[in-house]
Amino acid sequence: MKIVTAASAGTVESSDIIVRIEPREEKGLEIHLTSSVMQQFGKKIEKVIRETLDGLGVENARVEAVDKGALDCTVRARTAAAAYRAAERTDYEWRTKE
Amino acid sequence: MDISGIRHINEIAQNGPFAPEKVTFKGHIGNSGKILSSIHEAIVKTGLKDGMTISFHHHFRNGDYIVNMVLDEIAKMGIRNLTVAASSLASCHAPMIEHIKSGVVTHIETSGMRGELAEQVSRGLMEFPVVFRSHGGRAAAIARGELHIDVAFLGAPSCDPMGNANGYNRDEENATMCGSLGYAKVDAQYADKVVIITDHVVPYPNTPFGIPAVQVDYIVPVENIGDPAGIMSGATRYTKNPKELLIAKTAAKVIENSGCFYDGFSMQMGSGGASLATARFLREKMEADHIHAHFALGGITGQIVEMHEAGLIDKILDVQSFDLVAANSLKNNRFHTQIDGCFYAGYDDGGAAVNALDFVVLSALEIDTDFNVNVLTGSDGVIRGAIGGHPDTAAGASMSVVVGPLTRGRIPTIVKKVNTVVTPGTVVDVVVTEQGVAVNPRRRDLIEKLTAAGIMLTDIETLRLRAEKIVGEPDPIKYLDRIVGVVLYRDNTVIDVIHQVDESET
Numbered sequence: 001m002k003i004v005t006a007a008s009a010g011t012v013e014s015s016d017i018i019v020r021i022e023p024r025e026e027k028g029l030e031i032h033l034t035s036s037v038m039q040q041f042g043k044k045i046e047k048v049i050r051e052t053l054d055g056l057g058v059e060n061a062r063v064e065a066v067d068k069g070a071l072d073c074t075v076r077a078r079t080a081a082a083a084y085r086a087a088e089r090t091d092y093e094w095r096t097k098e
Numbered sequence: 099m100d101i102s103g104i105r106h107i108n109e110i111a112q113n114g115p116f117a118p119e120k121v122t123f124k125g126h127i128g129n130s131g132k133i134l135s136s137i138h139e140a141i142v143k144t145g146l147k148d149g150m151t152i153s154f155h156h157h158f159r160n161g162d163y164i165v166n167m168v169l170d171e172i173a174k175m176g177i178r179n180l181t182v183a184a185s186s187l188a189s190c191h192a193p194m195i196e197h198i199k200s201g202v203v204t205h206i207e208t209s210g211m212r213g214e215l216a217e218q219v220s221r222g223l224m225e226f227p228v229v230f231r232s233h234g235g236r237a238a239a240i241a242r243g244e245l246h247i248d249v250a251f252l253g254a255p256s257c258d259p260m261g262n263a264n265g266y267n268r269d270e271e272n273a274t275m276c277g278s279l280g281y282a283k284v285d286a287q288y289a290d291k292v293v294i295i296t297d298h299v300v301p302y303p304n305t306p307f308g309i310p311a312v313q314v315d316y317i318v319p320v321e322n323i324g325d326p327a328g329i330m331s332g333a334t335r336y337t338k339n340p341k342e343l344l345i346a347k348t349a350a351k352v353i354e355n356s357g358c359f360y361d362g363f364s365m366q367m368g369s370g371g372a373s374l375a376t377a378r379f380l381r382e383k384m385e386a387d388h389i390h391a392h393f394a395l396g397g398i399t400g401q402i403v404e405m406h407e408a409g410l411i412d413k414i415l416d417v418q419s420f421d422l423v424a425a426n427s428l429k430n431n432r433f434h435t436q437i438d439g440c441f442y443a444g445y446d447d448g449g450a451a452v453n454a455l456d457f458v459v460l461s462a463l464e465i466d467t468d469f470n471v472n473v474l475t476g477s478d479g480v481i482r483g484a485i486g487g488h489p490d491t492a493a494g495a496s497m498s499v500v501v502g503p504l505t506r507g508r509i510p511t512i513v514k515k516v517n518t519v520v521t522p523g524t525v526v527d528v529v530v531t532e533q534g535v536a537v538n539p540r541r542r543d544l545i546e547k548l549t550a551a552g553i554m555l556t557d558i559e560t561l562r563l564r565a566e567k568i569v570g571e572p573d574p575i576k577y578l579d580r581i582v583g584v585v586l587y588r589d590n591t592v593i594d595v596i597h598q599v600d601e602s603e604t
């Protein structure tokens with residue numbers, strides 16, 4: 001998935017995260033995270049963002065995320081939504097819970 | 099002739115036609131000599147010197163002007179190296195940071211701390227650790243002389259020229275008020291010098307009083323003692339949060355079936371959303387079953403007052419009024435009584451009111467699988483709360499119920515080990531969350547009673563795992579070796595220490 005524009009998803013409400021993704025010239029993912037639970041969950045949140053983008057095949061992107069204590073499922077959803085928007089893709093495949 | 103030979107000549111002379119003019123009652127109180135023109139004058143008269151201990155009360159909560167007003171003046175006068183022994187400190191006391199940096203304040207004793215001051219203390223602002231005591235522990239330490247107060251600066255919404263002070267006044271309806279002066283009463287009784295700082299000098303006698311004139315040395319009238327909006331709200335509101343309502347409903351059910359709920363019981367309710375709501379559910383049950391309480395203790399809210407006025411609670415013992423309804427009730431209701439910190443929770447007094455409690459409902463920031471409770475430091479290790487009467491009431495009551503959500507945002511409430519032990523698991527009996535109730539295995543009697551009543555119980559480790567499943571396992575907080583806070587249990591022995599948080603990596 002190629003990031004072509006800047007886009008974001010999420011809010012700065014409690015228990016949410018806002019993820020902003022934009023194109024990056026250099027190779028790789030550059031993630032900047034601030035979180036109200038940085039000490040306890042900072043590494044984990046960054047890992048979830050990275051894994052979500054890897055799973056979508058996003059190779060080069062700059063990510064700015066402001067977390068207010070979101071759970072992993074929320075982090076994944078906001079990251080994926082921001083990535084699809086930044087890639088200008090609308091073919092998201094909805095899955096039902098197995 | 100030597101008239102001094104006449105017996106009782108003095109009395110005769112003083113009362114005869116040539117006796118000096120009588121000082122009138124009005125003139126007398128006008129010249130009580132206690133009223134001073136400024137805080138500066140009071141500091142001079144009390145003889146405050148380097149290295150002494152000064153005290154304050156926290157009945158004005160986050161609306162307090164007294165602490166900053168007095169410390170600013172002390173700093174101007176060049177007095178240094180003071181211990182500030184406040185019954186508690188709030189966010190509004192951030193200006194103290196400058197006085198700590200300049201060496202005016204070198205030691206702090208308090209129940210708790212919030213805001214910028216707490217943040218900076220947690221990050222190593224002070225050379226000496228802050229001493230945290232419970233309300234009962236502080237009162238007992240003052241009474242026993244372990245905490246000696248040289249000068250107490252006590253804000254009071256009303257005071258007469260003799261020094262009778264109170265947390266409300268009867269002359270003006272819309273004046274500043276804080277209700278009970280419970281924690282300040284201990285300072286007034288034991289401090290070497292007592293200064294009342296008031297915005298209302300009222301005619302003698304200002305009765306009923308919270309602090310009697312005999313304990314007061316000086317009175318300083320000032321324009322403002324606090325911000326009414328920060329001192330208290332109109333009425334503490336009921337929660338609409340469904341999670342809190344579920345917790346409250348469950349807690350009420352636990353209490354009803356615990357054996358502690360009988361005609362003539364006694365209780366204390368915290369002011370948190372869930373514990374207030376617990377009072378509402380209990381009230382329904384009390385009305386339905388015609389059960390009434392003999393007394394309610396503690397920090398008092400409008401909910402307790404309503405139950406008192408409806409005849410459901412005979413007496414209110416009020417060490418701290420949480421809202422205007424409570425403060426007005428203290429003023430108007432005959433059996434709503436102002437009590438001091440020792441009466442409330444002093445540990446070496448078997449007659450302390452907490453020991454007569456059937457149950458108490460308390461909140462928590464963290465509870466661990468040994469039932470230890472933390473109400474002082476946040477999940478990031480930073481000080482952001484107060485001990486209050488938590489350990490005093492948990493230890494005194496026949497049953498202590500701790501209520502709280504399983505998680506707050508991404509922060510679990512039930513953890514393997516609390517960051518700071520404030521109340522030991524040995525005095526915590528029941529933990530109620532929206533996802534289940536856990537009873538301390540030590541209380542087999544409660545487990546039997548609650549199980550018989552059909553209440554589903556779980557164990558605390560199961561609750562912890564449930565929380566972890568939702569939020570994941572948090573990384574441990576990193577601390578430095580340096581100690582920034584010493585936490586005392588209610589008997590003033592050290593129960594835990596708070597280390598400086600290590601933020602070098604984040």
